[in-house]
Amino acid sequence: MVPAGSPPSTSPPSGAQPLPLRGGATGPAVDDLHHRLRRVAETPDDDGRYGPRTEESVRRFQASQGLRVDGICGHQTWNALVEAGWRLGDRLLYEKLPMLRGDDVADLQNRLGGLGFLDDRVDGMFGPRTRGALQDFQRNCGLTVDGICGPATIVELVRLGSRTPKAVKAGVVERARLRASPRQLAGRRILIGDMGGVGALASAIERALHGAGADVAVTSHPDGSAQAQEANALEAEVYLGLTIASEPRCAYYETGGFTSEGGQRLASLLADELRQGAALAASVAVRGMRLPVLRETRMPAVVCELAPARAVVERGPAIAEIVLATLAAWVADPLPAHG
Numbered sequence: 001m002v003p004a005g006s007p008p009s010t011s012p013p014s015g016a017q018p019l020p021l022r023g024g025a026t027g028p029a030v031d032d033l034h035h036r037l038r039r040v041a042e043t044p045d046d047d048g049r050y051g052p053r054t055e056e057s058v059r060r061f062q063a064s065q066g067l068r069v070d071g072i073c074g075h076q077t078w079n080a081l082v083e084a085g086w087r088l089g090d091r092l093l094y095e096k097l098p099m100l101r102g103d104d105v106a107d108l109q110n111r112l113g114g115l116g117f118l119d120d121r122v123d124g125m126f127g128p129r130t131r132g133a134l135q136d137f138q139r140n141c142g143l144t145v146d147g148i149c150g151p152a153t154i155v156e157l158v159r160l161g162s163r164t165p166k167a168v169k170a171g172v173v174e175r176a177r178l179r180a181s182p183r184q185l186a187g188r189r190i191l192i193g194d195m196g197g198v199g200a201l202a203s204a205i206e207r208a209l210h211g212a213g214a215d216v217a218v219t220s221h222p223d224g225s226a227q228a229q230e231a232n233a234l235e236a237e238v239y240l241g242l243t244i245a246s247e248p249r250c251a252y253y254e255t256g257g258f259t260s261e262g263g264q265r266l267a268s269l270l271a272d273e274l275r276q277g278a279a280l281a282a283s284v285a286v287r288g289m290r291l292p293v294l295r296e297t298r299m300p301a302v303v304c305e306l307a308p309a310r311a312v313v314e315r316g317p318a319i320a321e322i323v324l325a326t327l328a329a330w331v332a333d334p335l336p337a338h339g
Contacts, residue, residue: 020074025050033073036081037061066254066290076292083124093149095131105130108149110257111157112137119173122258123295170258174300178262178334181237185328186213191236193227193293194220195243195303201312202242204320212324224293231297238266238330239297240323244312245305247285248274252302253295254288262300264288266330270304270323277322300334 021029026049034044034054042057055071062069065080073081079101086102093100093108105124112118117140118133131147138145141156182188190209194202202218209216219230224241231239250271252263264286271284294301306312312319 019078020072021050022072023050023052023055030054033078033081036085039085040081066288068289068291080290088149089151089154093126093134094147095126095128100126106256108134108157111161113169113257115157115160116169119169121170121174121253121260121298122255124255125296171261174260174262175335178300181331181334183332184213185209185324185331188214188238188331189234189236190214190216190327191227191231191234191239192216192218193231193239193241193303194218195224195227195241195293196222197244197309198242198306198312201306201316201319204316205240205242205323208320208324209327212328214327224291225296228293228296228301231299231301236297236299238262238299238327239293239301240266240327241293241301241303243303243305244309245307247305248283248307249285249287249305250274250302251287251289251291251294251305252300253290253297255290255295259288260294260300261336262334263294263302265334265336266300266326267302268336269326269330270302273322273326274304274306274319277318 019029021033030050031048033050034046034048037044037054037057040061042061044054044057045051050073058073058077059069059071061081061084062071062077065084067076067080083102086104088104088107090104091100093105101124103124105126106122108126109118109120109122109124109130112130112133113120113122115137117137118130120129120133134149134153135145135147137157138147138153141160143152143156192202192205192209199220202220206216206218217234219227221227221230227239227241248271250267252267253260254264267286271286275284289303291303294303306319
């Protein structure tokens with residue numbers, strides 16, 4: 001029998017103003033938004049309006065969650081608010097479809113990883129790897145091996161976790177895999193993601209990488225989660241997403257307890273080379289984020305937001321050569337100096 005405990009809906013109340021919610025909005029959806037913001041210790045407006053305090057609360061929350069900071073509550077921000085409202089012990093955690101998601105799942109993954117039972121990244125999604133790690137933990141502790149995280153399992157997690165240095169195993173596994181990987185582009189599986197407005201550039205990068213012997217594919221699905229699924233199905237060794245934005249930035253996956261060091265290294269290299277070689281801007285920001293495509297890929301992944309659009313179009317061939325050279329440098333030395 002499947003236990004109860006599904007997460008709340010990630011959509012606004014029925015009949016309410018649809019997402020996105022922004023300044024000036026009112027109604028049940030805004031009331032729900034305010035409730036969720038207060039649950040994560042934010043202080044939105046108290047008059048039922050999406051006013052300045054609500055916008056600032058949304059901005060702070062977006063920044064804390066590694067999301068794009070715009071003060072507008074769209075689907076990604078709403079989903080993140082729903083997930084952030086869960087604490088370990090609020091509900092039973094188990095494998096189901098669709099997967100349970102939330103900060104309680106991320107806490108469980110951090111604890112299992114810190115104890116050496118989970119070698120997967122911390123993504124806040126209860127999938128088969130988390131279930132398997134939980135069963136191994138339960139078996140090791142003499143608990144009922146059912147893959148369900150309930151009160152008895154949490155007691156043992158807390159008891160053992162307080163005595164064990166916390167070093168999430170996923171980071172160790174990623175570093176070991178990158179150290180053992182080939183040091184040339186030839187034969188490496190790479191997925192290039194066209195996330196909007198960069199089809200010609202993605203094709204130019206694909207040709208350049210093919211010329212270097214890489215096994216490369218391009219996806220142009222508009223949904224980041226779908227691109228992540230394609231990368232995982234391809235068993236890509238690295239994912240590079242490209243899009244046009246108002247400000248240039250290279251983002252890698254980072255959340256509480258886990259940083260993709262391979263992604264961080266690639267993002268830093270790309271930011272430096274794009275600034276110097278393509279002259280897109282005086283600086284290209286590098287930031288750890290929790291965008292769906294970064295969160296759900298199983299390999300080092302980077303999203304490059306390029307700007308200004310005209311320069312990207314005019315310098316497309318040069319940017320393709322920069323990406324080729326940077327990926328070659330990354331596969332030769334894929335970890336930060338401390339990694």
